[in-house]
Amino acid sequence: MLFTSLIFIVCYLPVVLILYYTVLRKHRKLQNFFLLIASLGFYAWGEPKFVFLLMLSISVNWIFGLAVARHRENTTWAKWIIFIMVAFNLSILYVFKYLMFTISNINRFWGTDFTVSKIILPIGISFFTFHAISYVIDIYRGKAEVQKNLFHVGLYIVFFPQLVAGPILRYSVIADQIMGRKETFEDFSQGVCRFLMGFGKKILLANNFALIADTAFSLHSTELSVSFAWLGAIAYTLQIYFDFSGYSDMAIGLGKMFGFHFPENFNYPYVSKSTSEFWRRWHISLGTWFRDYVYIPLGGSRVESSGRLFFNLFVVWSLTGLWHGASWTFLCWGLLYFVSISLEKVTNFEKLANGQVAVTIAKHVYTMLLVIFGWVLFRATTIAGAVSYLKTMLFLNGAQFLDGNTLVYLAENQLFLVLGILFSMPIAKAFSIWYEDKRSSGSPILTVAKMIVYPSTLLFLFFIAMSYIVKGSYNPFIYFNF
Amino acid sequence: MELKKIFTTYKAEKITAIAFLVVIFGMLAGLFLTDHNIKEDFLKDYRTTILPGTPIIERIAGAIDSLELTIDSDTYKREDYIDFYGWVQKYLGKRVMVDIGYGELYKTKYGQITYAVPKQDVSEELESIYQLKKELDNYDIPLLYVQAPFKLTPEEQQLPENVKDYANENADRFLKGLDAAKIDYLDLRENYWSKGMTQNQLFFNTDHHWTINGAFQSYQEIVDTLNGEYGFRIDERYTDLNNFNQEVFQDYYLGSMGRRVGEPYAGIDDFTLITPKFETNYTVYERDYGAEKIFEGDFREAVLTKAYLAEGTPPETNRYAVYHGDNAELQFVNHKVQRSKILLIKDSFGLPIYSFLSTGVNEVTALDVRLFKDSVAEYAEKYDPDVVIILYNGDCFGDHMFRFKSR
Numbered sequence: 098m099l100f101t102s103l104i105f106i107v108c109y110l111p112v113v114l115i116l117y118y119t120v121l122r123k124h125r126k127l128q129n130f131f132l133l134i135a136s137l138g139f140y141a142w143g144e145p146k147f148v149f150l151l152m153l154s155i156s157v158n159w160i161f162g163l164a165v166a167r168h169r170e171n172t173t174w175a176k177w178i179i180f181i182m183v184a185f186n187l188s189i190l191y192v193f194k195y196l197m198f199t200i201s202n203i204n205r206f207w208g209t210d211f212t213v214s215k216i217i218l219p220i221g222i223s224f225f226t227f228h229a230i231s232y233v234i235d236i237y238r239g240k241a242e243v244q245k246n247l248f249h250v251g252l253y254i255v256f257f258p259q260l261v262a263g264p265i266l267r268y269s270v271i272a273d274q275i276m277g278r279k280e281t282f283e284d285f286s287q288g289v290c291r292f293l294m295g296f297g298k299k300i301l302l303a304n305n306f307a308l309i310a311d312t313a314f315s316l317h318s319t320e321l322s323v324s325f326a327w328l329g330a331i332a333y334t335l336q337i338y339f340d341f342s343g344y345s346d347m348a349i350g351l352g353k354m355f356g357f358h359f360p361e362n363f364n365y366p367y368v369s370k371s372t373s374e375f376w377r378r379w380h381i382s383l384g385t386w387f388r389d390y391v392y393i394p395l396g397g398s399r400v401e402s403s404g405r406l407f408f409n410l411f412v413v414w415s416l417t418g419l420w421h422g423a424s425w426t427f428l429c430w431g432l433l434y435f436v437s438i439s440l441e442k443v444t445n446f447e448k449l450a451n452g453q454v455a456v457t458i459a460k461h462v463y464t465m466l467l468v469i470f471g472w473v474l475f476r477a478t479t480i481a482g483a484v485s486y487l488k489t490m491l492f493l494n495g496a497q498f499l500d501g502n503t504l505v506y507l508a509e510n511q512l513f514l515v516l517g518i519l520f521s522m523p524i525a526k527a528f529s530i531w532y533e534d535k536r537s538s539g540s541p542i543l544t545v546a547k548m549i550v551y552p553s554t555l556l557f558l559f560f561i562a563m564s565y566i567v568k569g570s571y572n573p574f575i576y577f578n579f
Numbered sequence: 580m581e582l583k584k585i586f587t588t589y590k591a592e593k594i595t596a597i598a599f600l601v602v603i604f605g606m607l608a609g610l611f612l613t614d615h616n617i618k619e620d621f622l623k624d625y626r627t628t629i630l631p632g633t634p635i636i637e638r639i640a641g642a643i644d645s646l647e648l649t650i651d652s653d654t655y656k657r658e659d660y661i662d663f664y665g666w667v668q669k670y671l672g673k674r675v676m677v678d679i680g681y682g683e684l685y686k687t688k689y690g691q692i693t694y695a696v697p698k699q700d701v702s703e704e705l706e707s708i709y710q711l712k713k714e715l716d717n718y719d720i721p722l723l724y725v726q727a728p729f730k731l732t733p734e735e736q737q738l739p740e741n742v743k744d745y746a747n748e749n750a751d752r753f754l755k756g757l758d759a760a761k762i763d764y765l766d767l768r769e770n771y772w773s774k775g776m777t778q779n780q781l782f783f784n785t786d787h788h789w790t791i792n793g794a795f796q797s798y799q800e801i802v803d804t805l806n807g808e809y810g811f812r813i814d815e816r817y818t819d820l821n822n823f824n825q826e827v828f829q830d831y832y833l834g835s836m837g838r839r840v841g842e843p844y845a846g847i848d849d850f851t852l853i854t855p856k857f858e859t860n861y862t863v864y865e866r867d868y869g870a871e872k873i874f875e876g877d878f879r880e881a882v883l884t885k886a887y888l889a890e891g892t893p894p895e896t897n898r899y900a901v902y903h904g905d906n907a908e909l910q911f912v913n914h915k916v917q918r919s920k921i922l923l924i925k926d927s928f929g930l931p932i933y934s935f936l937s938t939g940v941n942e943v944t945a946l947d948v949r950l951f952k953d954s955v956a957e958y959a960e961k962y963d964p965d966v967v968i969i970l971y972n973g974d975c976f977g978d979h980m981f982r983f984k985s986r
Binding site for chain 1: 600606639647654673674676739839
C-alpha cells in the first residue's frame, strides 16, 4: 500500500487511528501488537506472499537478538552470532536483490549459460534488512537492551510508516519508544502537518517533475534536444528530492501520530557546497547507517595509510550505490561519490577559501553539477544510456538545442519548477524562524494570521493533491529497486 | 479548561489536525453512505477478474486489486474532486493532463478536450476488409467504406507542439490500401471542415464525437454518394435540414472527455437534437446476447432513447446516445419508405448516422463488431442489403474494429 493511495487515506489510516486511540487506548502492548498486524497488512496489501518473508526475518532476528544478548560477555560466541546474523540477512537480500544481476553478469563476462528464473524483489527489503541488522548489532554493542517480546521486534522492523521507503531507523533510537512513548495531541497535530507537507511534496511537486523526467529519459538520443536533456535532468533532480523527502516527511508525520519520534532524513541537500556535505544532508539515515555499521568498523578515517582510507571509502560507496539497486548504473553512481568525496578529502575541499562569495558560489555550482550528473547515471537504465544522455547535455551528441518538448514542458510546469527550486532551499525554514521571532515579540495579528493561513494552506494543498489522486494522475513509486 | 490549554500551543497545527481528521473520517463514512454499493461493486469486479480455482495467494491479490478499484471508483464526492482538479488545471494554464485511460488528454487551440491517436499498423485491418470484400463479392453485395473524421484536422496543429496525432495518417494509409484493392470508399474528411461550420460546431468540446449537426452534414454526403453511385433514390426531403426540427439545449452536455477533466476545465457543451418534421413510423429491433427489444412509433418514440434527455438528468448523462446506441445488432424498419436496405458496420460515430439514414430507406441494420460475434458476411448474405457500409472514425485501427469473422 502506498501513502498516496486513496485506500490508505480514506480507509486504512482512519481505521487504524480510531482503533488505536479508542478501544486499545489504555493497552500499550495491545496497541503495539495491533500496529504490528496493521503493518503486516499494509505490506501484504501490495505483496501478500512476501509477508511470510517479513515474518521469517522478524522471528530469526529476534532469536539472534536473544542469543547475542545471552552471549554478549563471551566475545567469540557473540562475534559468531553476529557473523551468522549478518550472513543470514545479507543472504536473503542477496538472493532477492542481487542473484539475477550476478548470474547475468557471469553469463555476460564468462560466456556461461546459467539460468535463474525471474526473482521478484520484495518492496522495502533493503530497509527491513537494515533494520534487522541494526537491531542485533545495537544489542551486541550494548546500545540497547534486548527485546524479549517478539512482537515488539516485529513492530520495530516493519512499522508501516517507514517500511517501504525509510527512514532507516536504528534500534537504539526506537527501543525506548516501543513501550515508553507518550502520545500527545500536540505531537499528533505536528505529525498530521508533517504528513500533509510530505503528501503535497510527493503528489504536487515530485509527480509533476516525474512527468518531465520520465519523458526525457524515455526518448532516444536522436529525439532528445540539449535543452530537454537539461530540463529532464533538473526535473529528475527535483523529483527524487521531493519524492524521497516527501515520503520521509509522511513517515515522520505518521510516526508522530502514533507517538513515535523518527530522526530527520533530509536537510536541504541541494544547498550543499561539496559532495561530502551533500551526503550529510541527503538520506541521512542511510549515510549514518553505513558510517556506523560499515565505515567505522572498517577503521573509518582514523587509519594509518591513505590507501586504507580510500579502501574504506571505496567499500562504503560501492555498497551505497548497490544498496539502491542491482545495476551497474547504481554502482557507478556510488563510485562517482567515492571519487568526489575522496578528492575532497585529499584537497581539504570543504575548508578551501571559506567565506569568499565567488568561491562559495563555485563550490555550490560544482556540487550541483556533480549531483545532477550523478542523478542522470542513477536514473538511466544502462551505462550506455547514461553516457548518451550526458553527451546530449554537454552538446556532444549533435542534438539541436531547443525543441517543442522543452517549450511545452516548461510552459506546463513553470509554476511547479519555480516552487520546486524555491522549496528545495530552506526558504520555508527561514520564514518560520522569522515568523517565530516576530510572533514572540508580541504581534497578535501574526498569531491570528497563522491560525487562519497555515491550516487553510495545508488543507487547500491537501485537497488539490487528493484531486490528483482521485483523478488518477501520474503517481509513480520509485523505490522498487531499493 | 483542558481544551483551552491544549489549544494554547501549536494552535494552527491543531486546527489542521482536526480538519484533516474530519476530512478522512468524512470520506470513510461517505464511502458507505452514498448511493454506491461498495460490497456489490467489489464482488462484481472480483468475480469477473478472479476465476474459480485460482490459487489462494492470487485470490488475495485479486481481492486487494478489486477492493482498491472499488474504493477508487466509489470515492465519496469523486465528481467534485474531479471538478476541483479541473479548476486547478484551468488556473495553472495546463493544456496537458495525465489520464489513466488515454495516457494524456489535451486542450486544443480551440479549447476542446481530446486525446492523440498513436501511429498504427493498418495492415491487419486491410487484410480483414479485403477478406470481407471478397466474400461480399460472392454474394453480389457492394461494399462502401466511409471514413469519418477524427476530432483533429489533418492540416492544423491543434495540440501542444510536442504532441503528434496520427489519426489522419493512419486513415490515409488505410484508404491508400483500399485504393490499391479497388475497394470503394468515401472520405468524409475531405469536405467535413470546409462547409462553413467551425471546429467547435463540428465536434463537441467535451466529447470525442462529432456534433449532431456535424453528423447530419456527413449524412447528407453519404446519401449523395448512395444516390449517385449505388442506385439509391433517397428523396431530397430526407436530407434537407429544413425538414428537420433543431432543438438546442444550452449548457447541457458534458461529454466523455469533459467528465475526465471536470467541468470547470472543459466547460460544457450545448446539445442540438435533430428530429424529422415529417411523419414517421418505425419498428426498431434491438438485439443483444440473444435477447430482443422492440420499439414502435414515430422517430421520437422508436428511434430516440429519450432517457438521455430526460428532465433533471445531469450534464454528465451521455446525451449523444439519445440516437439509440451501442447494441450488437440494431434494426430500423421504416414503414413510410418501401425501398432500399442498408447494412451498416459502425463505431459510435454511426449513432446519429443510422438514425438519419433510416428516415430515407426501408431498412437500416447496424452491427457493432465489438459486440456482434457472428460472421458479418454470412449475416449480409441472409440479410441481402443493397449495400454494406462500414463507417469508422479515424481512431478505429488497432482496436478490434475489423473482426468480421465469426468468433
